[in-house]
Amino acid sequence: MPRYRNSLKWDDDDDKKTGKASLTRRTFLAIIGFGALAGVVHMTMSTVLGFLYPNALKTPPSVFSLGRPEDLLKMEGTKMFISKQKVFIEVAGGKVRVQTAVCTHLGCTVNMVDTGYLCPCHGSTYDKEGLNTGGPAPKPLVYFSVYPGASGDLLVDKNKKVEIPAKAWKGLKV
Numbered sequence: 001m002p003r004y005r006n007s008l009k010w011d012d013d014d015d016k017k018t019g020k021a022s023l024t025r026r027t028f029l030a031i032i033g034f035g036a037l038a039g040v041v042h043m044t045m046s047t048v049l050g051f052l053y054p055n056a057l058k059t060p061p062s063v064f065s066l067g068r069p070e071d072l073l074k075m076e077g078t079k080m081f082i083s084k085q086k087v088f089i090e091v092a093g094g095k096v097r098v099q100t101a102v103c104t105h106l107g108c109t110v111n112m113v114d115t116g117y118l119c120p121c122h123g124s125t126y127d128k129e130g131l132n133t134g135g136p137a138p139k140p141l142v143y144f145s146v147y148p149g150a151s152g153d154l155l156v157d158k159n160k161k162v163e164i165p166a167k168a169w170k171g172l173k174v
Contacts, residue, residue, distance in 0.1 A: 143168030
């Protein structure tokens with residue numbers, strides 16, 4: 001029994017006299033109440049601290065390599081999709097250009113179809129040059145700047161956009 005009425009202090013003398021531990025209902029409920037309070041405080045603090053640290057999103061770098069010009073010339077006449085960068089690479093006539101595969105409406109990845117491109121989310125359509133022909137997309141698909149790197153690889157900078165499809169071609173020099 002606790003020595004004082006509203007105290008959680010144990011009186012070891014009482015336990016020695018009776019031979020059994022004395023845990024009253026009041027003491028038991030006080031321990032459960034403090035445990036519940038500690039749980040609520042822990043959950044609240046972990047939620048508040050969770051908002052203080054940003055969620056780091058893993059986004060690919062804005063500059064990436066296409067490879068050597070010789071390797072790209074082997075893909076003459078093709079259009080290839082690179083899913084990690086969400087771009088289409090087109091090689092034709094000894095030139096290369098890189099076009100985004102992200103719909104200008106809500107950012108879905110467009111699919112290549114016979115007539116051009118189709119957004120599976122809301123039905124935006126684009127012609128083979130990336131100009132929007134239907135649906136809710138407000139702008140055409142953009143092209144990215146292609147330039148030679150120091151190592152001889154062709155690099156693409158997704159921060160440098162080319163709006164006119166004819167100006168997006170970059171000649172491949174071997």
